[in-house]
Amino acid sequence: QQPVQSPQAVILREGEDAVINCSSSKALYSVHWYRQKHGEAPVFLMILLKGGEQKGHDKISASFNEKKQQSSLYLTASQLSYSGTYFCGTENSGGSNYKLTFGKGTLLTVNP
């Protein structure tokens, strides 16, 4: 089941904050976040496991609400290098744990 990401696109000025949401209609065991620059392969940012954890990576952090089957990615004080398409990938508990299903992505553009 493909997770749903929102918003589809967001435009920021350097230094502004953004939140990207990811939700699933099925129970989640883990949520992954990746960033893809145009024409390149996606790069892993972080993984959040079942248990409602939060993680941080420089000024990018994420939360995972297992009960709500949602995850959010927080980008604070955005930099030009944050531009790209952000994907959440989900592993659903109860089924095969070997596949990662991605959302359609959120295009983030950071302008000077």
Place this chain on the structure above:
Amino acid sequence: SQTIHQWPATLVQPVGSPLSLECTVEGTSNPNLYWYRQAAGRGLQLLFYSVGIGQISSEVPQNLSASRPQDRQFILSSKKLLLSDSGFYLCAWGPGTYSPLHFGNGTRLTVT
């Protein structure tokens, strides 16, 4: 350290021609292997995944097939390409469930 190789980087093929894309992983054993496709401006669609030699799970019924003849080799094939097969094909590997995926640099396929 582990590395993933995917080739070719770009490919232009006529409709009805066969396809073979190859992906190999170095520096690890018994990886989970994945083929994803990304249409222009779209999300990452899981096509096939494999948890071992000869074990292939198909996610989307289509004219593509995958094989894993060796532990660290994953091949995507088609007997007759369609226009709709155009896209950016990404191979990825992961050490196991609840672990990050590492993507190859991708193959940009254009079917004319």
